Amino acid sequence: xxxxxxxxxxxxxxxxxxxxxxxxxxxxxxxxxxxxxxxxxxxxxxxxxxxxxxxxxxxxxxxxxxxxxxxxxxxxxxxxxxxxxxxxxxxxxxxxxxxxxxxxxxxxxxxxxxxxxxxxxxxxxxxxxxxxxxxxxxxxxxxxxxxxxxxxxxxxxxxxxxxxxxxxxxxxxxxxxxxxxxxxxxxxxxxxxxxxxxxxxxxxxxxxxxxxxxxxxxxxxxxxxxxxxxxxxxxxxxxxxxxxxxxxxxxxxxxxxxxxxxxxxxxxxxxxxxxxxxxxxxxxxxxxxxxxxxxxxxxxxxxxxxxxxx
Amino acid sequence: xxxxxxxxxxxxxxxxxxxxxxxxxxxxxxxxxxxxxxxxxxxxxxxxxxxxxxxxxxxxxxxxxxxxxxxxxxxxxxxxxxxxxxxxxxxxxxxxxxxxxxxxxxxxxxxxxxxxxxxxxxxxxxxxxxxxxxxxxxxxxxxxxxxxxxxxxxxxxxxxxxxxxxxxxxxxxxxxxxxxxxxxxxxxxxxxxxxxxxxxxxxxxxxxxxxxxxxxxxxxxxxxxxxxxxxxxxxxxxxxxxxxxxxxxxxxxxxxxxxxxxxxxxxxxxxxxxxxxxxxxxxxxxxxxxxxxxxxxxxxxxxxxxxxxx
Numbered sequence: 001x002x003x004x005x006x007x008x009x010x011x012x013x014x015x016x017x018x019x020x021x022x023x024x025x026x027x028x029x030x031x032x033x034x035x036x037x038x039x040x041x042x043x044x045x046x047x048x049x050x051x052x053x054x055x056x057x058x059x060x061x062x063x064x065x066x067x068x069x070x071x072x073x074x075x076x077x078x079x080x081x082x083x084x085x086x087x088x089x090x091x092x093x094x095x096x097x098x099x100x101x102x103x104x105x106x107x108x109x110x111x112x113x114x115x116x117x118x119x120x121x122x123x124x125x126x127x128x129x130x131x132x133x134x135x136x137x138x139x140x141x142x143x144x145x146x147x148x149x150x151x152x153x154x155x156x157x158x159x160x161x162x163x164x165x166x167x168x169x170x171x172x173x174x175x176x177x178x179x180x181x182x183x184x185x186x187x188x189x190x191x192x193x194x195x196x197x198x199x200x201x202x203x204x205x206x207x208x209x210x211x212x213x214x215x216x217x218x219x220x221x222x223x224x225x226x227x228x229x230x231x232x233x234x235x236x237x238x239x240x241x242x243x244x245x246x247x248x249x250x251x252x253x254x255x256x257x258x259x260x261x262x263x264x265x266x267x268x269x270x271x272x273x274x275x276x277x278x279x280x281x282x283x284x285x286x287x288x289x290x291x292x293x294x295x296x297x298x299x300x301x302x303x304x305x306x307x308x309x310x
Numbered sequence: 311x312x313x314x315x316x317x318x319x320x321x322x323x324x325x326x327x328x329x330x331x332x333x334x335x336x337x338x339x340x341x342x343x344x345x346x347x348x349x350x351x352x353x354x355x356x357x358x359x360x361x362x363x364x365x366x367x368x369x370x371x372x373x374x375x376x377x378x379x380x381x382x383x384x385x386x387x388x389x390x391x392x393x394x395x396x397x398x399x400x401x402x403x404x405x406x407x408x409x410x411x412x413x414x415x416x417x418x419x420x421x422x423x424x425x426x427x428x429x430x431x432x433x434x435x436x437x438x439x440x441x442x443x444x445x446x447x448x449x450x451x452x453x454x455x456x457x458x459x460x461x462x463x464x465x466x467x468x469x470x471x472x473x474x475x476x477x478x479x480x481x482x483x484x485x486x487x488x489x490x491x492x493x494x495x496x497x498x499x500x501x502x503x504x505x506x507x508x509x510x511x512x513x514x515x516x517x518x519x520x521x522x523x524x525x526x527x528x529x530x531x532x533x534x535x536x537x538x539x540x541x542x543x544x545x546x547x548x549x550x551x552x553x554x555x556x557x558x559x560x561x562x563x564x565x566x567x568x569x570x571x572x573x574x575x576x577x578x579x580x581x582x583x584x585x586x587x588x589x590x591x592x593x594x595x596x597x598x599x600x601x602x603x604x605x606x607x608x609x610x611x612x613x614x615x616x617x618x619x620x
Contacts, residue, residue: 088587133469134469135468135469149554151466156555157556158556158557159444159445159556159557159589159591160556160589162587163554163556164556165554165588166553166554168553168586168587168588169554170481170546171483172483173481173483173546180586181586236480236483239479240480240550243478244457244459244475244476244555245466246467246469246470246471246475247468248470274492276478276490277398277472277490279469279472281469
C-alpha cells in the first residue's frame with residue numbers, strides 16, 4: 001500500500017458543531033462531514049458522539065481502500081496536549097476528559113488532542129497564510145478572541161495548556177466587563193460580539209459586527225466610532241503580542257477577519273503607529289477558513305506519529 | 311584531558327561594565343573578572359575590548375591547564391542569535407555588528423551571541439530559581455523592564471531577535487511617556503527608574519525605588535501610593551504575560567527584585583486578583599544575581615556546540 005492511501009481521521013469539535021475530515025499527510029482533504037455537537041446533552045454524550053464519529057470516519061476510510069494511520073481531535077477551552085486531556089471548556093462542558101486515550105482505545109490508532117485555536121494556528125502557519133514565516137501569531141476573532149504562537153511549525157501550549165489567551169489581556173483598564181470576570185480585556189472590547197453589543201447599546205437597535213463594519217464604511221458616525229474603538233483596542237492587543245513574541249506574520253482569522261479591508265486597512269495603520277523600535281509584522285487574513293481546525297488536528301496527529309517513530 | 315578541564319569563555323556586556331567568566335559545562339565558574347565597557351568610546355572600540363578580553367580569558371584558561379571549548383557573549387538591545395549579530399543597542403551603540411563571527415575568528419573557537427536578558431532567563435530557568443519548571447518567564451526589572459520566555463531550556467528569540475519586550479506593553483493608556491516614544495508602557499510606570507522618578511515628581515525630593523519601597527513600608531503615604539501604583543501596573547503586565555505564555559514559574563530579577571517581600575507579597579496578591587480562569591504561576595526571586603548573564607552566555611555557547619556535534 002502506498003503512502004498516498006494513508007489518511008488521518010480529524011475532528012474539530014466546537015460548541016455547536018463538529019467539523020470532521022479525512023486528511024492526507026500532504027494536507028489535502030479526501031472527505032469531509034459535519035455533525036451537531038448538541039452540547040446541552042452533557043459532556044459524556046458529546047464524548048460518545050466524538051468517538052462514534054471518529055470510528056465511523058476510520059471505517060469509511062477503510063471502505064474506500066485507504067489506511068487510517070492516526071486520529072487528531074481539536075477541542076476548545078483549556079487543553080493539555082501533553083497528557084491528551086480536555087481540562088476545561090465553557091461551551092462543551094469538558095472537565096478533565098482523557099480524550100486522547102479514549103480515542104486511541106476506541107479506534108486502535110495513535111491519537112492526538114489539541115486546542116482548537118492552537119491547531120488552527122498550526123495549520124495556518126504550515127499550510128495557510130503564514131506558511132513562509134518561521135514565527136507566526138494566529139489570532140482568531142469571533143465570539144471570543146484567542147491566539148496561537150507558532151514557531152518552527154509548532155504551537156506553544158503553555159505549562160497548563162492555556163497559552164495564547166490574547167483575548168484576556170488588559171487593554172482598557174476600567175473598561176467593559178469580560179466574560180472571564182475581569183474588566184477591560186481585549187475580548188470585551190474588540191471581539192465580534194463585543195462590537196455588536198456596544199453598537200446595540202449606543203444605537204438602541206441590534207446589529208452584528210459585520211453590519212457595524214458596513215455602516216461605518218457607509219459613513220454612519222456612531223458605527224464608525226464603535227468600529228474605530230474596536231480597531232484601536234485590537235491594535236493595542238496586537239502591539240502587546242508583537243512586543244512579547246516578535247513574529248514575522250500575524251494571521252487574523254475568525255468571523256471578524258471576513259470584514260477584509262474594512263478591518264485590515266485601519267488595523268495595519270493603528271498597529272504601525274504603536275510600534276516604536278519593534279519590527280512591523282505582516283498582517284494577513286487566514287487562508288484556510290473553517291477547515292483550519294481539522295487540518296491542524298491532522299497535522300498534530302502526524303507530528304505525534306513522527307515523534308513516536310523517531 | 312578530562313571533560314572537567316573544559317571551560318567556556320563567557321562575557322556579559324552591559325552599558326557600563328562587562329562581567330566575564332570561565333564557566334565549566336556543569337555551570338560552575340572557575341574564574342571571573344570585570345572590565346569597563348566605556349561605551350562613549352564608540353562601538354568599534356567596545357568590540358575591540360570584547361575580543362581582547364575574550365582572547366585574554368582563553369589564554370588564562372590555557373595557562374591554568376584548562377581547555378577553552380567555546381565562547382559565549384551576551385549583549386543588550388536587539389540581538390539576532392541565529393545570525394550572531396548585535397542588531398541594535400541604545401546603550402552600547404551597536405548597529406549590525408557580527409560579533410559571533412568576529413569572536414570565532416579571533417579566538418579560533420565556536421561562539422554564540424545572545425541577548426542579555428534572554429540568556430539571563432536561560433540561566434535562571436536551567437540553573438537558578440526556575441530550574442524545576444519547564445515553562446518559565448524571567449522578568450528583569452531595573453532601569454528598564456525586559457523578559458525571557460524559556461520553554462524546555464531554550465529562550466524564545468522572535469523573528470527579528472526582539473522577543474520578550476514586556477517593558478513595552480501597554481498597561482496605562484494615556485499614561486507616562488516611555489523612553490521608546492509611546493505612552494503608558496509598563497516600563498514607564500513600573501521600572502525602578504520610573505518609580506524613583508514618579509516619587510521625586512510628587513514629593514519634590516529625589517528618591518530611588520529602593521528608598522520608595524522602604525518609605526512605603528514605614529507607612530509614608532505618598533511613598534505607599536507610588537509603590538502600590540507600580541505594583542499594580544506590574545501585576546497587570548504579569549497577568550498579560552501569563553495569559554499569553556501560561557508559565558509555571560515567573561522569576562523576577564534586576565534591581566527591583568531586591569526589595570524582597572515589599573515587592574513580592576503585594577505583587578503576588580495583585581496578580582492573583584487579576585487571574586480568572588488562568589493558573590497562577592509561582593512568583594519567585596532570581597537566584598543567580600548578576601552572574602546570570604555570564605552563565606547564560608556560557609549555556610548558549612554549550613547549546614551551540616551540542617547542536618553542531620549532532
